[in-house]
Amino acid sequence: MRNDAKRTTIYDIAALAGASPSAVSAVLNGSWQKRRLSRSLADRVLRIAEQEGYAVNAQASLLRRERSHIIGMIVPKYDNRYFGHIAEEFEAMARDRNLFPVVTCTQRDPELEFEAAKELVSYQAECLISTGATDPDRISAFCKASGVQSINLDLPGTLAPSVISDNHAAARDLTHLIMDRCASDLGWAGPLRFVGGRREDHNTSARIAGFEAAHADRGIAIPEDHIMARGYSAQTARSLLDDFAPEGPTGLFVNSTISLEGVVQWHAGLGAARSRVRYGCFDFDPFGSFLPGNVGMVEQDVGKMLETAFALVGERAANMETIRVPCRLLPF
Amino acid sequence: MRNDAKRTTIYDIAALAGASPSAVSAVLNGSWQKRRLSRSLADRVLRIAEQEGYAVNAQASLLRRERSHIIGMIVPKYDNRYFGHIAEEFEAMARDRNLFPVVTCTQRDPELEFEAAKELVSYQAECLISTGATDPDRISAFCKASGVQSINLDLPGTLAPSVISDNHAAARDLTHLIMDRCASDLGWAGPLRFVGGRREDHNTSARIAGFEAAHADRGIAIPEDHIMARGYSAQTARSLLDDFAPEGPTGLFVNSTISLEGVVQWHAGLGAARSRVRYGCFDFDPFGSFLPGNVGMVEQDVGKMLETAFALVGERAANMETIRVPCRLLPF
DNA sequence: CAAGTTTGCACAATCGATTGTGCAACGAAT
DNA sequence: ATTCGTTGCACAATCGATTGTGCAAACTTG
Structure with a gap:
C-alpha cells in the first residue's frame, strides 16, 4: 500500500x-x-x-491480447428518458455479456459523432453502436475500413444493420388514440396537428407518414400547415404554437418529450381554452400521464431494441437490413 | 481502404x-x-x-506515453435529469479540457461501483469522479493506493475532496416556500411531511435538517411520523402514502423526482381532496411546473458543481474539504 | 577545399502484460 | 542406476506506438 x-x-x-x-x-x-x-x-x-x-x-x-472486449456506443444526449434508458440498459447488457461498455454523448453534433467514433475505434472497441446518429453511414464506413463492426440504433443507415422503432405503426396508433379521445371528449373529429422534429429526419418522416395514414383511415384531409416539424427543441415547439390560439377544439401529435415541454408551456398559457385541447406524445416520460390534456404516450421498447442489437454483435454475416421493433402505446 | x-x-x-x-x-x-x-x-x-x-x-x-488524458466518472443512474445532466456536462467539460471522458453507470450497486472504479483505474484514468457513490471512501482508498486522484460529487466522503449541493440551505428555502404557499392557498400553517430518500443517506439527512430548521424558524413542531424517508423509489413513496387520505390541507416536501413520481400518482388518486394539497420537490424536472399542486422545485447547480470539481482536477495539494454549492429555488 | 552546421531520417530501447518454449529438479518405473 | 514423465517455473519474443540518440548527406562558412 x-x-x-x-x-x-x-x-x-x-x-x-x-x-x-x-x-x-x-x-x-x-x-x-x-x-x-x-x-x-x-x-x-x-x-x-x-x-x-x-x-x-x-x-x-x-495490446498483447487478441480481443479487447470493449463495446462502444455513441448517444446524442442524456437529457431525456429515452436515451438515458438506452445508455443505462446498454451498459447493463454489455456487462452481462462480459464486455466493457464505453458510452459517449455527442450532443447531436455530426463532427463530434465522428470524432467520438474514431476515438472508440482507437481504443480497440470490437463493436460500435451508433445511436440516433446524424450521419451513421460515415461512421459505418470508417468502422468497416478499420475492421470494426458497427450497428445503428434508433436511426437507420445503409452500411450497417439497423435496429429502430416501428415509427410508422406506433404513430398511426397514437394518432388514432388522440382522434378517438378528441371525438369522445370534445365531439371533434380532427384533423390533428403534428408538432416537433424535422421532416428530413428519418424517424420524423416515418411518424408523419403514420400520422397521415391514420387520417386517411378516417378519410380526413390534413391541411399543409398542420405539419409543424421544424425542430426538436422545446423553444421551437413553443414558438411554432405561439400565435396559435385555438377557437374550437384542437388535437396535437407531439413528436418527442423535448417538444412536449414546449407544447405544455403553450397549453398552460391558454386559459379557459385549455380544456378543449387534447394531445399525445411519441416518447415516454413518467410525468406524462399527469399532464392535463395528455391522452397517451408511445413508449419505445428499449429492452427489445437492445436485445436485438446485441444479438447482432459478433455476427460476421451482417446483412444491412433494418429491423423495426414495435412500440408500446400507453393510453392515459 | x-x-x-x-x-x-x-x-x-x-x-x-x-x-x-x-x-x-x-x-x-x-x-x-x-x-x-x-x-x-x-x-x-x-x-x-x-x-x-x-x-x-x-x-x-x-502504454508508452506518460499521461493518459483519461478522466473517469461513475454515476448511479441515468434515469433522472440530474444525473443525466451531470454525465452530459461532464463529458462536454472534459472534452473542452482535452481529456477523454469515460462515464459508467453503476446502478446504485456498491460492488459494481467498486468494480467500475477498478476498471477505470486499469484504463489509466488520471482522475476519477465518484458521483453519488454509496461508499466513496472505499473507492478513494483504492485510487490513492494506485496513485490516481479521486473526487467525490453529490455525496461526500472523507478521503477525497467532495463537491456537493448545499442541501441544508436549499431544503430550508424549499420548506419555507411550501409553507408560504400552504398558508396563502390553503390558510394552513403546517407541519409538512417529508417524503422519500433514506435517513442514513448524507443528502437526505441534510435535507431533513433543513426541513426541520424551517419549521423551527416558525416555531412549528414536527411529529415523528411526518418524516417518511424509507427509500427512493416511486413505489416506496407511493406505498408510504397509500393509507394517508388527508382530511384537511396537507403539504409535502418531496425528496427527489423519483419519489415525486410516487407522490404524483398518490395525488392524482385523491379525488376532490387534491385541491387541498401542496408540495414541492428537491430536484428539477422540466415537467414539474405543470404538475397540479407543485409549488416549486430545487434545481441543483450542475454546471457550478462540475466547474468546482474540474478546478480540483490535477491539484496535488488536495485537502479533503467538502465544498457546498448553492442550489436554485424555482417557485412555480 | 576543409571544417562546422543543419537537415532529414533510421535505429533501438521502452512502456507492462501475455504466451510459446525450454529446462532444471524430482519422483516413478524398469 | 538409467530412463521417462511430471511438476514448477524462468526466459524471451511480442503487441504498436513513442522518443532519445546517432549518423549520413547536404549545405554553409572561411
Missing part, C-alpha cells in the same frame, strides 16, 4: 515475491493452473498484489 | 511509404516538425494513412 507516484506493475510484484513476471501475470489473470504454477506461489503473489494495491494496466494487457 | 481483418499500423504505413515507423509515428501524432521531418514525407504519410483508414492504437500509444 505504499504510495509511490508510479503504479505497481507485475515486475514490482515479481521482485517482492521472488518470482518471474510471467508467473505473476499468470497468477493475476487466473491462468496459473494451466501453466502449472504451484498454489503456494499463487497465494503469495495474490497476497502481495493485494497489499500493493495492484491494478492491471489494461493498455498493456489489451 | 483495403479490408484486411487486421488493423493498419504504423509499420504497414511505413512499408508503403518507404519510411521508418518512427517517422510515421511522428507524422501522425503531429510531432514531425520537432523531429525535422520533411513536409514531403509528412504529406506522403498522411495521404497513405488516410487511404488505409488508419486509426492509432490508443492502447499502444498510452
